[in-house]
Amino acid sequence: MEKFTVLRAIAAPLxxxxxxxxxxxxxxxxxxxGRRSELGRYAFEAWRFxxxxxxxxxxxxNREPYRRAGILLALDNFACGSSREGAVWALQQRGLRAVLxxxxxxxxxxxxxxxxxxxVALPATTVLAIARQVEADPEHNQVTVDLLRQVVIAPxxxxxxxxxxxxRRRKLIDGLDDIGLSLQHEAEIAAFQARxxxxxxxxxxxxxx
Numbered sequence: 001m002e003k004f005t006v007l008r009a010i011a012a013p014l015x016x017x018x019x020x021x022x023x024x025x026x027x028x029x030x031x032x033x034g035r036r037s038e039l040g041r042y043a044f045e046a047w048r049f050x051x052x053x054x055x056x057x058x059x060x061x062n063r064e065p066y067r068r069a070g071i072l073l074a075l076d077n078f079a080c081g082s083s084r085e086g087a088v089w090a091l092q093q094r095g096l097r098a099v100l101x102x103x104x105x106x107x108x109x110x111x112x113x114x115x116x117x118x119x120v121a122l123p124a125t126t127v128l129a130i131a132r133q134v135e136a137d138p139e140h141n142q143v144t145v146d147l148l149r150q151v152v153i154a155p156x157x158x159x160x161x162x163x164x165x166x167x168r169r170r171k172l173i174d175g176l177d178d179i180g181l182s183l184q185h186e187a188e189i190a191a192f193q194a195r196x197x198x199x200x201x202x203x204x205x206x207x208x209x
Contacts, residue, residue: 001116003175004147007097009070011143012060013131019074020081021108023047025090027082039086040093061094065139073131073143074101075124079108088115098145100127100152113168114177118145120152120162130154147172 029042047059055062061069072091078101079087088111091099098118112119133155134141141155147169151159171177197204 001114001175001177002097004097004116004118004172006144006146006148007070007118008142008144009097010065010068010138011071011073011100011130011134012066012069012096012138013073013134014060015073015075015128015131017075018077018080021079021084021087021105022081024079024087025084027084029090030084030086036086036089037093039090040095043090043094068095070095070097071143071145072096072099073127073134074099075127076102078104078119080105083107085111085115088112088117092117100130100143100145102127113171116172116175118147118172120145122152122160122162126152126160129158 023046024044025039025042026045029039029045044059044061048056048062050056057063060066078099087108092115096117098120099112100120100122102124103121104119109119130143130152134143143155144153146153147164150164150169151161153159
């Protein structure tokens with residue numbers, strides 16, 4: 001998993017409430033769609049494309065420089081609805097490493113930390129204030145998300161702190177998902193297994209068949 005420490009990037013204002021995971025990625029795109037790395041092309045496709053298959057110029061991620069955004073600005077209850085990790089994969093493969101919103105769907109929020117994406121809960125007034133600054137000059141008015149200091153820095157330099165669970169923060173900084181975190185204790189796990197194999201060999205008998 002890619003480490004997350006400090007991200008300075010173009011921020012795309014997708015200022016809509018209750019953006020559903022079905023909008024972020026359709027379920028059929030997760031069934032036989034190929035590699036996880038290919039899902040970015042399908043992110044928000046219901047909004048990105050018109051009925052004839054062309055790009056909708058009114059959708060924010062179809063416009064420059066927002067096509068190159070690394071941060072998404074959203075409103076309440078972002079990524080609610082179906083519990084699909086593919087929603088995080090699709091955003092990540094679009095190059096989005098952080099989402100700033102007042103609130104998130106719970107499952108999406110948890111899935112972000114397993115995939116190197118940082119969801120930051122900020123007051124709606126703060127998100128809207130950042131969006132206004134960004135929209136004035138999106139290429140140069142970039143936003144900084146500093147996980148080391150736990151602050152979001154607006155284009156005008158204003159800093160807003162955010163809370164994050166300590167273990168989740170460490171995992172993102174070190175680039176570890178749950179499996180990677182467990183493997184940091186590989187020596188201790190192996191030692192326990194060796195002891196247990198000696199003390200209760202009947203439990204390990206299946207290994208030898």
